[in-house]
Amino acid sequence: MAEPTQPLLNDSNSSPPRSLDDTIERYIGSFGWAQFLQATLVSFSGVFDAQQTFISVFTDFEPKWHCTESFCHDSISNICILPKTSWSWDFPPHVSVISEWGLQCSGSFVKGLPESSFFVGCLIGGLILSTLADSSLGRKNMLFLSCLLMSISTMLTVFSPNIWVYAFLRFVNGFGRATIGTCALVLSTELVGKRWRGRVGIMSFFGFMLGFLSLPAMAYMNRGNSWRILYIWTSVPTIIYCVLVRYFVCESPRWLFVRGRREEAISILKRVASIPLSDGTMSFSSLPTEEEEDGKPSVNIYAAMKVLVEKRWALRRLTAVMAVAFGIGLVYYGMPLALSNLDFNVYMSAAFNALMDLPANLITLFLVDKLSRRNALIGFTALGGVSSVLIFALQNMRIGSHGALQLVLELISYFCACSAFNIEMIYTIELFPTCVRNSAIAMTRQALVLGGVFSPIMVAAGRKNGFWSFGLFGLAIGLLGLFAVALPETRGSDLCDTMDEEECKDRQGNNDIISSVIA
Numbered sequence: 001m002a003e004p005t006q007p008l009l010n011d012s013n014s015s016p017p018r019s020l021d022d023t024i025e026r027y028i029g030s031f032g033w034a035q036f037l038q039a040t041l042v043s044f045s046g047v048f049d050a051q052q053t054f055i056s057v058f059t060d061f062e063p064k065w066h067c068t069e070s071f072c073h074d075s076i077s078n079i080c081i082l083p084k085t086s087w088s089w090d091f092p093p094h095v096s097v098i099s100e101w102g103l104q105c106s107g108s109f110v111k112g113l114p115e116s117s118f119f120v121g122c123l124i125g126g127l128i129l130s131t132l133a134d135s136s137l138g139r140k141n142m143l144f145l146s147c148l149l150m151s152i153s154t155m156l157t158v159f160s161p162n163i164w165v166y167a168f169l170r171f172v173n174g175f176g177r178a179t180i181g182t183c184a185l186v187l188s189t190e191l192v193g194k195r196w197r198g199r200v201g202i203m204s205f206f207g208f209m210l211g212f213l214s215l216p217a218m219a220y221m222n223r224g225n226s227w228r229i230l231y232i233w234t235s236v237p238t239i240i241y242c243v244l245v246r247y248f249v250c251e252s253p254r255w256l257f258v259r260g261r262r263e264e265a266i267s268i269l270k271r272v273a274s275i276p277l278s279d280g281t282m283s284f285s286s287l288p289t290e291e292e293e294d295g296k297p298s299v300n301i302y303a304a305m306k307v308l309v310e311k312r313w314a315l316r317r318l319t320a321v322m323a324v325a326f327g328i329g330l331v332y333y334g335m336p337l338a339l340s341n342l343d344f345n346v347y348m349s350a351a352f353n354a355l356m357d358l359p360a361n362l363i364t365l366f367l368v369d370k371l372s373r374r375n376a377l378i379g380f381t382a383l384g385g386v387s388s389v390l391i392f393a394l395q396n397m398r399i400g401s402h403g404a405l406q407l408v409l410e411l412i413s414y415f416c417a418c419s420a421f422n423i424e425m426i427y428t429i430e431l432f433p434t435c436v437r438n439s440a441i442a443m444t445r446q447a448l449v450l451g452g453v454f455s456p457i458m459v460a461a462g463r464k465n466g467f468w469s470f471g472l473f474g475l476a477i478g479l480l481g482l483f484a485v486a487l488p489e490t491r492g493s494d495l496c497d498t499m500d501e502e503e504c505k506d507r508q509g510n511n512d513i514i515s516s517v518i519a
């Protein structure tokens with residue numbers, strides 16, 4: 001018989017488990033090698049997610065040009081007033097969709113259509129697909145299907161004949177990738193105990209950072225070549241990853257248990273357990289599932305969303321986290337796009353922004369067990385807001401050049417958005433029970449993506465007046481971050497599996513607050 005997996009860090013308790021969370025702690029251990037490998041493989045989906053999110057920075061940019069006739073001189077900034085024979089692109093036209101399809105004189109709507117279509121696809125895909133991971137498909141199958149759809153649409157994008165087909169395929173691409181981050185985050189954290197839940201959650205953010213950081217390098221190596229090659233380079237590895245997910249990733253035992261599939265849940269636990277599960281079946285047998293508590297199984301894929309809206313405490317929490325996420329999304333997606341307004345090298349600026357994910361992830365990784373979720377979220381959004389507003393203030397100063405200082409402030413603001421995003425995702429995991437957790441995180445990410453839908457429009461308007469980009473970015477993330485005041489603190493708390501458990505914990509928390517005020 002094969003030896004059981006040995007834990008990297010064993011935090012199991014010898015007392016009998018009282019809940020599903022205790023069962024996970026007792027029989028899996030806090031963090032074992034099997035869990036580490038599972039979390040690493042699942043979190044690697046963030047690499048491909050990030051590449052498709054920011055690839056348009058290098059495929060949809062407007063290349064530089066130069067004059068070829070004597071009457072044309074460098075002081076002319078509007079290429080559209082010149083005859084086509086008097087100027088030429090610095091690189092071959094196929095380096096960008098703008099130059100290949102002659103869109104340099106098109107309106108901002110047409111130029112930004114592919115990117116906007118991608119974020120609209122993310123928004124609609126999240127609304128349609130988000131609850132499937134909680135209801136019928138599960139975390140693993142949803143992750144597999146999302147990655148598969150994203151990889152296929154990425155490959156088909158290579159054959160786009162015009163901007164309209166290209167924009168449609170970008171929409172399909174966004175639709176497919178909408179649930180990747182949510183499923184990866186939930187699936188990886190539901191395999192570990194509460195002590196290491198936050199740190200495992202950060203692994204998915206490292207995957208996203210790696211994907212973002214790889215793009216400038218890939219684009220630099222591809223400079224002068226067709227933008228279509230960049231899509232090929234990002235699609236083939238994603239297809240290979242889909243195969244790995246299909247055959248090597250385990251389904252969440254928490255989700256299987258809540259859905260009443262006890263035997264499958266125990267089978268998964270045995271694969272990653274740090275001790276034999278001789279007593280595990282008895283412990284599972286004593287715990288009611290969500291379906292048994294309700295008296296009948298939930299077949300409506302939007303049942304989880306309905307429960308979130310019907311429960312007052314759940315709706316209050318969901319509204320607050322979505323408001324904060326919208327403000328974060330404006331800065332998180334808008335800042336990389338707005339770098340063109342500060343006139344920095346596109347490769348260097350994107351690399352600097354990608355590197356900001358590293359300190360944000362490291363801070364969250366090592367301080368996640370010490371940070372107050374609520375206070376950290378408010379602090380990061382406030383600092384990010386102030387930094388963004390200061391960029392707008394510097395743009396309106398007539399004396400001297402402040403390009404370097406503007407870049408520093410931009411990096412600080414983006415760093416705060418990354419840190420706030422990391423904290424809020426972990427916060428949301430702890431705020432909602434297993435039966436609706438995936439849906440709650442999906443809705444939070446949809447609010448983040450909604451900020452991405454508006455940010456290109458704000459960046460375009462900000463080319464003439466910085467208030468519409470950096471000014472509004474700062475006000476939005478700073479003010480909307482204050483919604484976190486309405487949320488309870490969750491650091492060190494147990495994960496609940498049913499709505500009743502979470503509601504009892506919420507009532508107990510309110511009673512504790514009232515008691516402390518009276519005392």
